[in-house]
Amino acid sequence: MTASSHDTVRALEWADEALYLLDQRRLPEAEAYRCCRDAPAVAAAIAEMVVRGAPAIGIAAAYGAALAARTAWREHGAGWAAAMADDLEALRRSRPTAVNLAWALARMEARAAELPAGEDPTPALLAEAHAVHAEDVAANRRMGRSGAGLIQPGSGVLTHCNTGSLATGGLGTALGVIRTAWADGRLERVFADETRPWLQGARLTAWELAADGIPVALLADGAAPALMRSGAVDWVVVGADRIAANGDVANKIGTYGLALAAREHEVRFMVVAPAATIDPQTPDGEAIPIETRGAEEVLSAGGHRIAPAGEGVGAWNPVFDVTPAGLVDVLVTERGVVHQPDAEGIARLVAEGG
Incomplete structure (x- = not known):
């Protein structure tokens, strides 16, 4: 059995001169695609979390960017x-936090x-996007x-949020490791946090794994430390x-909470x-911009208000947190693996990539 036998989901597709995005807000109830024929439509889809996951x-x-060039050429020529x-x-x-966005735009x-001003830039930039x-x-x-x-x-492995085909162009990052390890017969148990408030673990990760025939047990985010204490988890990925x-x-x-619990229970992280997710221009986690979203995402679930209505009940809704490098046992990239990543290891990895 190979990892490709557990790799059937795709979140993005270029077809009919447009970008089609699987609307992840509607999963698992409906598999619907949004068609984006210009750059503003893509920007809106990113902001509205139709597409999500840094890669x-x-x-x-x-x-x-390729669509922006196509529109600009049609309307303004040279x-x-x-x-x-x-x-x-x-x-x-x-989306301000995902560095892959800025990296991709800089590349484009x-x-x-x-490119010469007097020629249509669309073919070259579309080829770059395909690359x-x-x-x-x-x-x-x-x-x-x-x-x-x-x-x-x-x-046994535990994962958080969604890091699979819905968050990338292919097999996935953390979920790609899990898919491959499952195909290799290395895993006995896969656990996934629900991941409030958008429930990416429950709606997306569980949906992907079910689609690929990999059994998964969901748990509330707050249950993860107790699960680690039980001995059922060897890795958080x-x-x-x-x-x-x-x-x-x-x-x-x-x-961050998972990393703290993993260290306490001697679970590897x-x-x-x-x-491309590495940002050498950001010295440490304190300098990373953390996106916050509206309070309603926390005060509601599945479109239904779960908190008391009226004044006096608010919410704090950061989308991300920062895990210090000292809590990470291993960083896996396509360029190689860094154990106990620190500034020296990160710099070496970046240098190796030119």
């Missing part, structure tokens, strides 16, 4: 480079700068193999939205992310 956001942004600036800025503002802008997408698919497979090789047979130069990791809110 998938970066891929979507790359396609959005002045396309300046005309697409507003669309690129809208894409850049759509660099490619655009190489971003294909490279992520290949990186997922390398990370899956590297991470799975660290897990001993008979292990999570993704990342940004990794600072010193190895601090920004990921879905709740990750693995972060799996493409190298």
Whole structure:
């Protein structure tokens, strides 16, 4: 059995000269796609969490940049480079924490700068977006193999949020490791936190694993430390939205608490992310911008108000938290594995990638 036998889900697809995004807000009740034919539609889809997960956001942004160039060429001809600036800025503002978005846009802008003003930039930039997408698919497979090789047979793993095909271009990051380890016969148990307030674990991770025939047990986020104490978990495997130069990791809110509990219970903690998630310009976790969203996401569940209505009941709703590098046992990227990641290990990994 191979990992590809547990890899049937795709969140992004380019077809009919448009970007199609599986609307993750509607899963698991409905599998519906949003068609994006211009950059503002892509920016809105990112901001509204139609597409989510740092690698998938970066891929979507790359396609959005290609669409921005297409619109600018059609409307402004040789002045396309300046005309697409507003669309690129809208894409850049759509989600502030996921560094893959800024990385993808910088790559697309660099490619655009190489193109002559008097020629249609769309084919070249679309080819670049396809390359971003294909490279992520290949990186997922390398990370899956590297991470799975660290897990001993008979292990139990716990994951948080969604880090699979819905969050990337292919197999997934943390879930790619889990898929590969399952295909290798290394795992006995897979656990997933529900992941409040958007319930990505319950709605998305469980849906992906069920679609690929991998059994999973869901648990409320607050139950994770008790599960670790029971001895059922050998590894916590999570993704990342940004990794600072010193190895601090920004990921879905709740990750920091998992790392603390894992250290207390001698459970190993693995972060799996493409190298593009590393931000050498951000010195440490304190410098990572943390997105906050509206209070209603916490005060409600499934569209129904669960907290008392009226004045006096508010909410604090950070989307991410920061796990210090000292709580991470291993960082897995497509470029290699770093044990006990720190500033030196991160710098070496970045240097190896040129």
